[in-house]
Amino acid sequence: MLTIAVGSKTSKAIMARFVQQNKDWIVAHAPDLTRAPESPLVASVDLAALSMSLKLCYADDPKPMIENKHNLQPSYLYLPYPRDQTEASLLWLRNWLKEKAFQTFSPWLAHLSQQTGLSYHALTIGLHKTRWGSYDQSATINLHAGLLLMPPAIVDYVMIHELCHSLHWDHSAAFWQAVSQHYGPSQEARQYLKKAHHHLPAWAYLSPRELVLGR
Numbered sequence: 262m263l264t265i266a267v268g269s270k271t272s273k274a275i276m277a278r279f280v281q282q283n284k285d286w287i288v289a290h291a292p293d294l295t296r297a298p299e300s301p302l303v304a305s306v307d308l309a310a311l312s313m314s315l316k317l318c319y320a321d322d323p324k325p326m327i328e329n330k331h332n333l334q335p336s337y338l339y340l341p342y343p344r345d346q347t348e349a350s351l352l353w354l355r356n357w358l359k360e361k362a363f364q365t366f367s368p369w370l371a372h373l374s375q376q377t378g379l380s381y382h383a384l385t386i387g388l389h390k391t392r393w394g395s396y397d398q399s400a401t402i403n404l405h406a407g408l409l410l411m412p413p414a415i416v417d418y419v420m421i422h423e424l425c426h427s428l429h430w431d432h433s434a435a436f437w438q439a440v441s442q443h444y445g446p447s448q449e450a451r452q453y454l455k456k457a458h459h460h461l462p463a464w465a466y467l468s469p470r471e472l473v474l475g476r
């Protein structure tokens with residue numbers, strides 16, 4: 262979409278003439294105007310929860326980088342797509358993050374459950390836009406894969422918060438007492454999570470389609 266800002270007294274005729282006179286420029290720049298403002302291509306992933314940072318290597322990156330794959334360079338993440346397949350790459354990356362989150366959080370949550378004596382039945386991983394965690398009626402805990410990109414203390418907090426729902430469904434005073442008993446003061450973690458979208462890269466909470474097309 263092209264937006265032209267004009268004063269309130271500008272007539273339709275003047276606007277039409279302006280567009281007509283600048284038609285060539287508008288047509289020439291049309292690809293820029295329809296592209297999302299920021300390139301959604303991802304260069305690296307910071308897994309703060311694991312104190313680990315990975316550089317992304319695309320299928321059409323220079324050969325030395327690709328060859329590192331055979332030496333199992335731990336600091337690279339190898340995507341099976343070239344750089345121009347943005348949507349496919351983002352989809353792959355999001356699935357990778359979900360899998361990595363499941364591998365990482367399964368033993369982590371089991372450990373916290375054992376430590377606190379708070380029980381759950383199963384763990385699932387999601388990439389929903391707004392919820393960092395949930396505890397449902399079948400005692401399944403769902404965690405946002407984007408938590409992998411947050412500090413370990415935040416992951417601990419979300420896990421303990423959800424585990425405390427095994428005792429109390431609501432966010433009553435008794436619930437918060439249980440959280441403070443098992444986690445300690447949680448004010449800082451809660452503040453962080455309120456603004457967590459600012460810490461996360463857009464690909465971790467917007468769908469690839471939204472990213473490629475612009476929001």
Ligand SMILES: [Zn+2]
Nearest residue numbers: 422423426432
């Ligand atoms: Zn809750």
